Amino acid sequence: MDHLADASNQNSQPQTQISHLALDIGGSLIKLVYFCRYSDSCRDDYDDDELRSQNDSLCSKRGNSRPVLEGRLHFAKFETSKINDCLEFLRSMKLRIGGFHESTAPLSDKIFIKATGGGAYKFADLFKEKLGVSLDKEDEMECLVTGSNFLLKAVHQEAFTYLDSQKEFVQIDPNDLYPYLLVNIGSGVSMIKVDGDGKFERVSGTSLGGGTFWGLGRLLTKCKNFDELLELSHQGNNRVVDMLVGDIYGGTDYAKFGLSSTTIASSFGKAISDNKELDDYQPEDVSRSLLRMISNNIGQISYLNALRFGLKRIFFAGFFIRGHAYTMDTISVAVNFW
Amino acid sequence: MDHLADASNQNSQPQTQISHLALDIGGSLIKLVYFCRYSDSCRDDYDDDELRSQNDSLCSKRGNSRPVLEGRLHFAKFETSKINDCLEFLRSMKLRIGGFHESTAPLSDKIFIKATGGGAYKFADLFKEKLGVSLDKEDEMECLVTGSNFLLKAVHQEAFTYLDSQKEFVQIDPNDLYPYLLVNIGSGVSMIKVDGDGKFERVSGTSLGGGTFWGLGRLLTKCKNFDELLELSHQGNNRVVDMLVGDIYGGTDYAKFGLSSTTIASSFGKAISDNKELDDYQPEDVSRSLLRMISNNIGQISYLNALRFGLKRIFFAGFFIRGHAYTMDTISVAVNFW
Numbered sequence: 001m002d003h004l005a006d007a008s009n010q011n012s013q014p015q016t017q018i019s020h021l022a023l024d025i026g027g028s029l030i031k032l033v034y035f036c037r038y039s040d041s042c043r044d045d046y047d048d049d050e051l052r053s054q055n056d057s058l059c060s061k062r063g064n065s066r067p068v069l070e071g072r073l074h075f076a077k078f079e080t081s082k083i084n085d086c087l088e089f090l091r092s093m094k095l096r097i098g099g100f101h102e103s104t105a106p107l108s109d110k111i112f113i114k115a116t117g118g119g120a121y122k123f124a125d126l127f128k129e130k131l132g133v134s135l136d137k138e139d140e141m142e143c144l145v146t147g148s149n150f151l152l153k154a155v156h157q158e159a160f161t162y163l164d165s166q167k168e169f170v171q172i173d174p175n176d177l178y179p180y181l182l183v184n185i186g187s188g189v190s191m192i193k194v195d196g197d198g199k200f201e202r203v204s205g206t207s208l209g210g211g212t213f214w215g216l217g218r219l220l221t222k223c224k225n226f227d228e229l230l231e232l233s234h235q236g237n238n239r240v241v242d243m244l245v246g247d248i249y250g251g252t253d254y255a256k257f258g259l260s261s262t263t264i265a266s267s268f269g270k271a272i273s274d275n276k277e278l279d280d281y282q283p284e285d286v287s288r289s290l291l292r293m294i295s296n297n298i299g300q301i302s303y304l305n306a307l308r309f310g311l312k313r314i315f316f317a318g319f320f321i322r323g324h325a326y327t328m329d330t331i332s333v334a335v336n337f338w
Numbered sequence: 339m340d341h342l343a344d345a346s347n348q349n350s351q352p353q354t355q356i357s358h359l360a361l362d363i364g365g366s367l368i369k370l371v372y373f374c375r376y377s378d379s380c381r382d383d384y385d386d387d388e389l390r391s392q393n394d395s396l397c398s399k400r401g402n403s404r405p406v407l408e409g410r411l412h413f414a415k416f417e418t419s420k421i422n423d424c425l426e427f428l429r430s431m432k433l434r435i436g437g438f439h440e441s442t443a444p445l446s447d448k449i450f451i452k453a454t455g456g457g458a459y460k461f462a463d464l465f466k467e468k469l470g471v472s473l474d475k476e477d478e479m480e481c482l483v484t485g486s487n488f489l490l491k492a493v494h495q496e497a498f499t500y501l502d503s504q505k506e507f508v509q510i511d512p513n514d515l516y517p518y519l520l521v522n523i524g525s526g527v528s529m530i531k532v533d534g535d536g537k538f539e540r541v542s543g544t545s546l547g548g549g550t551f552w553g554l555g556r557l558l559t560k561c562k563n564f565d566e567l568l569e570l571s572h573q574g575n576n577r578v579v580d581m582l583v584g585d586i587y588g589g590t591d592y593a594k595f596g597l598s599s600t601t602i603a604s605s606f607g608k609a610i611s612d613n614k615e616l617d618d619y620q621p622e623d624v625s626r627s628l629l630r631m632i633s634n635n636i637g638q639i640s641y642l643n644a645l646r647f648g649l650k651r652i653f654f655a656g657f658f659i660r661g662h663a664y665t666m667d668t669i670s671v672a673v674n675f676w
Contacts, residue, residue, distance in 0.1 A: 026586065027581050027585065027586040027603060027604055027607055028604075028607070028610055079610075079612075081610070081611050081612065081613075117586070118583070118585075118586030118587035118588065118592070119586070119588075121587050121588050121590060122586065122587060122588030122589075123588070139594065141594075141595065186604075187581055187586070187603060187604035187607045187610075188581070188602075188603040188604040188607065202595040202596075204638075204642075206635065206638065207580070207602040207603060207604055207605040207607075207631065207634065208605055208631065208635060209604050209607075210604075211581055211603075211604030211605075211606065211607030211610055212604055212605045212606045212607065212631070214609075214610045215579075215581075215604070215605075215606030215607050215608065215609035215610050216554070216606045216609065218609055218610060219558060219606070219609050219615075219616045219619075219624075220557060220558070220616075224612075226610075241553075242545070243365050243525055243526070243549055243553075245456070247365065247456075248364065248365040248455070248456030248457070248460065248525070249456035249459050249460060250456065250457075250459050250460030250461070251460075252459060254456070256477065256479075257479065257540040258540075264526075264545040265365060265525060265526040265545060265549075266365055266366075266524075266525035266526040266545055266547050266548075266549030266550055266553070267545040267546055267549075267550045267553075268549065268550045268553030268554045268557070269365055269366070269525045269526065269545075269547075269549030269550065269553050270553065271552075271553035271554065271556055271557050272366055272417075272419070272525075272549055272552045272553050272556060272564075273419050274417075274419065274562075275419075277557075278557045278558075281557075286557075293545065293546065293550070296545065297544065297546060297635065300542075300544065300639065301638065301639065301642065304542075304639065304642035304643065304646060305642065307646055308642060308645055308646060
């Protein structure tokens, strides 16, 4: 979650022509999306291949014979606790924001920027004070559902299932999309029953989300950022930390109730031993257990809510997932297990 | 979870006449229950008032004019990782086990002891080797349901509700007991739909249980035992560690979706900040957040399962609860919130 731009280098850049800019200021992260036309000198600010690929699917490319939007979407993110870096980035980029028509109004003029998330309320005064811009607040759940419906209907191969490390794209009939459960995993988790365009209800959620993974992870490991913790979990073995059914039953399962010996009986249950301190555990094993604990739990609560409302499809979204295979696999396993 | 007996002092005790002994060997704890008749020299091994009160409700007392069972139940517990202390306790007590008739067979004779839990399988050879006794294994869920049904039907003021720090006993009509959801919180959590005597099904569960509270708690605080961690949580403030809706929205709530500013948006979500390390947090605040995270989650999953099967009553049981007011309150709040 390093911020993308080195603000100190921006002053030497030519002015950037941005036709649209929008922000989502969540509890952990600020997400920026902005659109540059090809004639502009917009820098290519992607920091990961997944965002690049998402972007490529949404926009035409320079090399294409028939550009559709004649421009490109750019994504950027900052940690919310580093809001000042974000403000500095916006200032030093000398962004110019307008519609699709040429605009020469600098950012410091009285401009409204679309913004969503709790931070649109929390930091409204700060944006006004530091950049002179007003945040035009939109409701985050409405934006989430509208965006989700748009992507699911308009973008081929947007949705996919994930199980046993296999990603399989799902082609959804737009006439058979609703109702579905949208599970948005940010710092916390919101579960939204979507019944149609603009028709939705937040039916459930859990406080065990991405913020819990990263918050507990920071306290338990020496990791310095979210992605490092996630990367570490790849190499870990949760069985070192979790108490499995087999640990309780002496290596055998509890077949009568469908509990195999490798089922996690108690997350972090092995850490109850007096013999080991935090430093005695490998951070990769701790990270893996944390990820399984939180992903399993989200999968289970999602499944129970889908059952409750008779919803046949659950879509998982949010920064916590971001194409991370093991996370998706764990959530899928949990949905299928319960 | 200190063990109750100081084994080194036992040799000077007279031989103890125990007519019944049974064990439950779980992932975290070994629970012993044994019955002594009044003529015996059984020591009074209670270590907390709650167990004493439970016991008093089950047995007649010395001072009673009409003793019913002519004896008293005793409860003891050991950490499962200290199984050798438990074996030493049993050996040094020179327990004599029989039926209600006088028995002079010492423990080292070939005796069967009723035992349940995974440890009855895992440690069967150890009991045989060290004490010469065989464990007569009973299925733990069957025992749990049978015991639960018995207590709910036979014992006045066994069940109670808990909300806003108010404990209210519930008188249950034995003819209107079933079906109910039994949520047993041990190291992990089992959720059992009980339809009648001996009629039950394990319908759900979660790996976030007492073992998670104590395992994560040990790693995050300097606490040396479960009860110390629980006690610490009394004095803590979870708002220091948890990210609340108000933290994201700048002190306001998200009323549109029924989320007040004090609702926990992300458990441990405040710990994502770069500025604080583990040592910068007070262990009581960490402990409080952990307890809320786990109790809330259990309450939520229980509620969703009760909804799913149309069960009007949920009974929470298991060592994790043990009359701990804040734990019960949190679970109740979660059931009512969702």
